[in-house]
Amino acid sequence: MGHLRAEPDTARVTAVEDFCRKRFIYQLTREGEAAETALGAYDEPLGRRGELQAVALHDIVTQLRALLVLAAEEAPDPGKVYLALETLTGRFTVLAENARDFMGSLQRTIVLHDVEVEAFLAYKTG
Numbered sequence: 001m002g003h004l005r006a007e008p009d010t011a012r013v014t015a016v017e018d019f020c021r022k023r024f025i026y027q028l029t030r031e032g033e034a035a036e037t038a039l040g041a042y043d044e045p046l047g048r049r050g051e052l053q054a055v056a057l058h059d060i061v062t063q064l065r066a067l068l069v070l071a072a073e074e075a076p077d078p079g080k081v082y083l084a085l086e087t088l089t090g091r092f093t094v095l096a097e098n099a100r101d102f103m104g105s106l107q108r109t110i111v112l113h114d115v116e117v118e119a120f121l122a123y124k125t126g
Contacts, residue, residue: 003032053098056091063088 009023028036063084070076070084 003029003035005029053095056094060091
């Protein structure tokens with residue numbers, strides 16, 4: 001609360017009826033600007049992680065398709081199979097690390113802001 005300040009908008013008043021109709025201009029308070037900055041700082045790394053995950057997911061699909069092709073061969077090349085599995089392991093490791101980092105960040109946010117888990121879940125699902 002207190003992140004926005006509502007001020008009457010009287011600039012467009014040309015008649016008494018306009019003056020009686022309440023119109024407001026909303027401006028961010030210092031607290032609102034701080035909240036916006038904090039959310040931006042929090043959102044930026046998530047965006048980068050999301051981009052990395054999109055690349056990782058594409059690589060996973062590519063490697064799984066390569067493994068399907070290799071599995072259909074009568075005598076698959078062990079080197080190619082190894083490389084595909086190695087790449088898959090690396091991509092899944094990155095995804096797991098990102099998930100762990102995200103959950104840790106979420107837990108720190110909940111603790112920092114003294115948010116009850118039930119209230120947070122209700123907010124996210126509602």
